[in-house]
């Protein structure tokens with residue numbers, strides 16, 4: 157049997173393989189709410205513009221509500237021979253209200269319809285992701301306040317560099333996530349133009365009111381070029397690019413959690429809720445959630461890559477290639493959402509081991525820079541010379557097999573006689589972090605100020 161929607165000139169129906177490769181209903185059914193909202197706005201506008209009678213409009217609106225209810229409650233029967241969500245919904249509408257359903261597609265095509273549906277879906281996802289980012293940020297800010305004075309070894313090259321505060325480290329991710337949310341909101345702003353009414357590619361001869369549907373669907377304005385409107389997929393590419401960057405940040409943090417929770421580091425304990433055991437090694441508590449968050453970027457970057465490749469070289473306007481946009485995008489958006497939720501749970505539940513962090517931060521001569529800074533500040537020695545003198549101090553401590561704080565004042569004087577006992581007070585990790593009060597520095601006082609700033613931004617208080 158040829159297709160009910162477009163079968164007028166077809167003698168036979170499609171090959172089974174054709175149906176399989178062509179159908180998108182398996183994945184685009186999740187657009188049903190957006191599809192029905194778009195159709196309702198379109199029907200309402202058609203009636204207001206004198207293109208559809210009020211009676212037909214009312215029948216369409218009522219029928220669409222019923223269809224939506226059927227999909228919501230799981231009684232709707234999706235059909236692969238009807239290809240996609242748009243034709244499944246319209247076909248069911250026709251079964252319910254008869255001929256009036258056939259008037260819904262006036263001044264519209266599936267090309268502007270799918271662009272509209274997908275934009276509405278992505279817009280909802282963006283809003284949801286931004287809210288999730290804010291929730292994660294708040295969890296980090298609360299932890300950062302609790303750990304404003306906790307000493308953590310700060311690394312460069314994963315080698316002990318200078319002590320930092322754990323709160324400062326957590327707030328670094330709050331900053332990254334803030335920019336991630338900003339990128340997603342930028343994408344939302346550019347996305348928010350209504351393609352509906354662009355029809356197949358060239359616009360329509362009917363006297364439609366595109367501003368009306370734009371307003372009804374929460375768009376800022378109609379798209380200005382019909383060819384662009386039906387072939388634009390950069391809104392999802394931009395969303396995926398911003399999502400990939402966010403996932404990369406989560407991946408870095410997840411990797412730190414994996415390292416920190418290992419027995420060798422022991423800086424944090426992840427909760428039972430976010431770890432798993434081993435079927436053979438009874439002692440194991442594996443950071444699986446963190447590992448999976450670390451990995452999810454693969455899918456998200458894969459989706460971005462895949463869709464860029466699909467889109468490159470496509471002539472204007474719509475080509476069926478573009479149907480490949482949805483599966484990967486859905487998967488990527490789901491992955492990011494799940495990662496954010498898992499990360500929020502892990503952060504809220506994690507318990508830092510302050511003693512271990514402190515001991516590790518004190519090892520490796522981590523306050524050597526403070527000695528050099530003291531020589532500059534108190535003795536007016538040029539930094540390069542101070543660096544050299546401090547290097548000798550470190551070598552001495554190493555040869556005596558002690559930390560910097562284990563050196564006596566006589567030890568210091570064998571290297572430079574100008575050094576006096578005041579040097580001792582800069583050798584502790586606490587003094588080191590407290591001294592770094594420069595704007596953006598790690599001092600506890602800064603952490604508390606930045607945490608307070610973020611808290612009021614995030615809670616709107």
Ligand code: ARG
Nearest residue numbers: 180240266267270474478479
């Ligand atoms: N399922 C299609 C998609 O996702 C809808 C648009 C189909 N348009 C067409 N002319 N075949 O892209």
